[in-house]
Amino acid sequence: MKCSSVLPLALACLLPVASAEAQDNKAPSMTPEMKAMMEAFQKAGTPGAEHRKLASLAGNYDLTIKSWHAPDTPPTTDTGTATRKMILGDRVLVEEVNSQMMGQPFTGQGLHGFDNVTGKHWSTWNDSMSTGLMVSEGTCDASMACTYTGTYHDPVSKKPVTSRMTTRWSDKSTEVFEMYAPGPDGKEAKMMEITYRKRP
Template identity: 65%
Template structure:
């Protein structure tokens, strides 16, 4: 095999070529070394790139993983979960859901005969079984009357609470109280803003189930003489 050379003119060489018996190993050694070096470098680059990619993925997974809670945070989470979980008291309220016929009696003065009206009420549970909602439709002094009430049990305070507003007022009555173990007899205290006195008026309210289908609500407040008097009575008859 001949390779080009410059200035070769002896008998063993044709001009411009050499035909010395070089081996492939002799002519390929530098070339192969460069190829091997390049191959090794490329392999190292690929390995580095792979390690970098795996490290990035691991870091990304670590960053996306929520941090573990401290014992204090776990305790706080448990407290909030317990506070928001419906319990026995909420189940007892849920048992009163349904539709009712109502009979109203109201007194403006002690010792005087009451005014009487009739109406209907619908009770439903809301907020995942946490709150009892009551919608009332009736008449009051010859005019249509609608009312909206809510009742719940606060796991934190261990007390019941209730709110009431209706079509005869722009205010809100807020009450709190307790019930017996069966949830059949309850006593609440609350207040509303009197439009004449421009001051809060306190009231005491009781509810009592006299039978599986009849509940009696009574409200007491100060009379003209300042003494407590019975102001209202509502008999609920479940349909």
């Protein structure tokens, strides 16, 4: 069997060894290669300082959402709420959003994490206005000011679109999220700004 770097398959590579030795009433043993593999997976899966920073963002928020539907035009403004909490043993922050968008009820879900293997922050987003998924990767500083690059498929052109997103904290309870993407002329334009105000 060729061992895989995918965790369930990698562990499956170790099972025949343990099973055979269990039949002989011996304690399972691992080769140095197997031990190194297990240590690598344990290191990759152990929450650390970056995950504790994500956990500090958990809570309930009130949102002010500004959306630009065309360059050089005033944005529309909506309100909403967001709930953030840690899941998967404090490894991933999940965000649930409820608001209005263009006069229609809007719900969305985002996942935010830090990959110990790549050393990068990552996020996903899907919502009630799409059946697709946006996947982003980026970096965050000590104050959790972040810059992400994400890709999604445009419903009209069917082609992938790359967007840039930033987050910053104006104070301990106020976060500002901004999203930029190519406008009709191909130049980067601001599409959205969301102000998160954390409830006490």
